[in-house]
Amino acid sequence: MNKAVPVHAPMNQFDVKDQQLLVGGKRLDDIAALLDKEVFYAYDTEVIKRQIAIFHQHIPAAIKLHFAIKANPYPALINRMRPLVAGFDVASHKEMLLALQSGMPSEDISFAGPAKQIPEIRAAIIAGVTLHVESETELQRAIEIGQQLSVKPIVAFRVNPAFELKASGMKMGGGPKQFGIDEERLFELLPELDYSQFDFRGFHIFWGSQNLKQDAIIEAHDNTFALAQKLIDVTPVAVRTINLGGGFGIPYFAGEQRLDLTPIGQNLQRLLEQHPLMSDIELVIELGRFLVAEAGIYAAKITDIKVSRGQTFLMTNGGLHHHLSNSGNFGQVIRKNYPVAIGNKMGNVPSDAKVMAVGPLCTPLDTLADKMTLPQAEVGDWLVIFQSGAYGPTASPQDFLGHPHVTEVVL
Ligand SMILES: Cc1ncc(COP(=O)(O)O)c(C=O)c1O
Structure with missing residues (x-):
């Protein structure tokens, strides 16, 4: 045959x-x-709007949609995206300025990225965006710069989860990674921190990118909720935000098909019902290519x-x-x-x-x-x-x- x-x-x-x-x-x-x-x-703005509509049609309304600007930082596009999404995720000082200048409120902008430089940390604190800190040194620097400026830095921890996403175009968690702080280290760190030194928001659990396998994404969401619950349990202060990552892919190559968000949305709904505590927490999914590619x-x-x-x-x-x-x-x-x-x-x-x-x-x-x-x-x-x-x-x-x-x- x-x-x-x-x-x-x-x-x-x-x-x-x-x-x-x-x-x-x-x-x-x-x-x-x-x-x-x-x-x-x-x-084509209409195609972007259709992708955003597909997201909202399937993903529970309790989960907000952020656009990861790195996927397309063309200023006119960022400005078009501004009223269409609940927030922006930026990966550099330049992206942060573009996000702010689009009119996105600073409280809806998060700044993730390894090896943030001191001027970037300073600018983020002045702007009032949420710093997703990726190392203990970065946290210390944010606290010190905040003290110099007499401003409490707004901080979330980017977590390097122990689980690894299967079948992902790009794995961003599991094993040794330059991204985030290892979850095992966070379990030691979180109970001991002096939370009066910064404005603590929560966690960013990003596990991968360009995934077209519904089952793998569902498994990653199961693992993300389980990990988030464990992190909440060891954190002595209120957790206000959890970024659940992104990873939704699009078909580039022959043989690939568009992702069906139906089972992913149903699973997220089930997870929300299983974790009633999460209803007081702002939940975010951040997507780049799925929205614009x-x-x-x-x-x-x-x-x-x-x-x-x-x-x-x-x-x-x-x-x-x-x-x-x-x-x-x-x-x-x-x-x-x-x-x-x-x-x-x-x-x-x-x-x-x-x-x-x-x-x-x-x-x-x-x-x-x-x-x-x-x-x-x-x-x-x-x-x-x-x-x-x-x-x-x-x-x-x-x-x-x-x-x-x-x-x-x-x-
Ligand atoms: C932290 C973070 N957020 C979002 C994205 C965007 O990924 P994608 O464009 O595949 O949605 C990436 C990609 O590398 C990332 O590292």
Whole structure:
């Protein structure tokens, strides 16, 4: 029996009209004219709103939704997100300033990240955002800086849980990690701390990222609630917030499917009922890519087509310097293709030939599509990479080889 060839999840989040892909209701030619640029990222606000609606449809209302800005720190996008979510999670001083300037209240901003530098800690204390401290030294520094400023730092502990998330794109907990304080150490520390020195909020239990397995997420939530309960039990003061992590993935590669939040939401509801004490605690799930990745495309112009020893290469004005994660060099072990289309020939039947799409960098790593079947392309067509709304320009080496930076637009 022939094994079915895995295919990409359908990229049906955007409308198509007259074979033209529409992002924010606009054709790629029109977006290019609007920007006066022939290579760009475009983000569709309606698709973001749909993802947020899916979250609220399934996840109990008692759990708040925060956006992890690192997934897409484009200022206009952050400003659009501001009224759509209950808070922002930031990972640097710059992200913190963007979050504050969007108008998000400081009490709804949390700052997590290993190796926070002293000026970052100082700025966070002045701003009044919650510091998710990741080491005992960081706590001590926050207390000392707070004393110098006569301001009590607002502190939550990032926990490095002992459990490890199965089947995660990126594991951020379990085993030795640079993130957070080991849970076993916290059990010793929490009963002894002088809580008059800081404004204690609670815990941040982040276990991983880009997970598409409902069962693994359910297990991580079970473990997170159990750990949170144990931490609460040894903490002599009130716990006001628990960040339950995030980790919801999106389908990038052939064979992957969209996450069904139904069983995840049902399990969270069960956990809330099992832990009535949690009803007095603000619970948060923080998501990056789940909210924004599906809403973004990267569009590059095909500027030349060449054939080398029988292999067709679509040569484009875009590449790895704009979109490192699509090139397979941002955490993937083996490069796999993102979903790709010819944005002005949507619905055209793919030709039999497997083509390469590449960029202008002098490295074979600069591959946008590796032996994919695409509709017959011509010079002037649009090569579109879907699932590009997260970890795009700011996760890419834009200065590498000195080609122009990419433009972004929120539609
Ligand atoms: C602490 C923390 N929060 C949130 C995220 C966002 O993850 P994702 O974009 O997969 O939702 C990450 C990713 O590394 C993270 O480390």
